[in-house]
Amino acid sequence: MSTTTKTTTANNEQYDGFTEEERGAMKERAKELKTRPRRGAKADTEPDVLAKIAEMAEPDRLIAERLHAVIKANAPVLTPKLWYGMPAYARDGKVVCFFQSAAKFKTRYATLGFNDQANLDEGTMWSCYFALTELTADDEARIAALVRQAVS
Numbered sequence: 792m793s794t795t796t797k798t799t800t801a802n803n804e805q806y807d808g809f810t811e812e813e814r815g816a817m818k819e820r821a822k823e824l825k826t827r828p829r830r831g832a833k834a835d836t837e838p839d840v841l842a843k844i845a846e847m848a849e850p851d852r853l854i855a856e857r858l859h860a861v862i863k864a865n866a867p868v869l870t871p872k873l874w875y876g877m878p879a880y881a882r883d884g885k886v887v888c889f890f891q892s893a894a895k896f897k898t899r900y901a902t903l904g905f906n907d908q909a910n911l912d913e914g915t916m917w918s919c920y921f922a923l924t925e926l927t928a929d930d931e932a933r934i935a936a937l938v939r940q941a942v943s
Contacts, residue, residue: 794845812896819876826936840871850925851892853899856888857926858903858934865935866942882908887941900924909941 809817847859855878862869862880868888869880879889887909891902900922913916923930 794854810896816875816877817896820874823873823876828909836870836872839873843873843876847892848894851894853903854923854926855892857931861931861934862888862938866938868942869938883941888938903936905941909943910943911937 797874798898840859843858844852846852847855859871863871866880866887869882872879872881872886874886874889875892877889877895879886881887885908886906887893888903888905891904893899893901901924903923905911905919909919911919921934926934
C-alpha cells in the first residue's frame with residue numbers, strides 16, 4: 792500500500808507532494824540561508840530585495856515598489872531581506888511582514904502578510920493576510936498604520 796497521496800488542483804491536474812512553485816520557493820530559501828552572513832555580521836540585504844522586486848512583472852512590481860516605500864517610511868526598524876524568494880521585512884532577524892507576488896504561486900492576487908512577530912493582536916481574532924490587486928492612497932494609509940502597529 793502506497794503512502795503517497797495525489798492531490799487534484801483547481802484545473803484538474805494531479806501532482807504528488809509540493810508544486811513546482813513551492814519547490815522553487817524552498818530552493819530559494821535554502822540559497823538565502825547559505826548566503827546569509829555569519830552571526831554578528833550585518834549585511835545590507837536591501838539591494839537583494841530591490842533586485843527581486845525589479846524582476847517582477849507588472850502589476851506585482853508596482854505594488855511591491857510602493858509597499859517597500861511605505862514599509863521603509865513607517866517602520867524604519869525593519870530590515871528588508873529575502874524570505875523564500877519574497878521581499879520581507881524583519882526585526883532582529885525574524886520576519887514581521889512580507890510581500891508575495893501573484894506570480895509567485897500563480898494566484899489571482901498578490902498578498903501582504905504579517906507573521907506572528909507582528910503586534911496586530913486585536914481581541915481573539917485579527918487579519919494577518921491581505922489580498923492586493925492594486926494600491927490606492929487609502930490602501931497605502933491603511934498599510935502604513937498596520938506596519939506601525941506591527942512594530943509597536
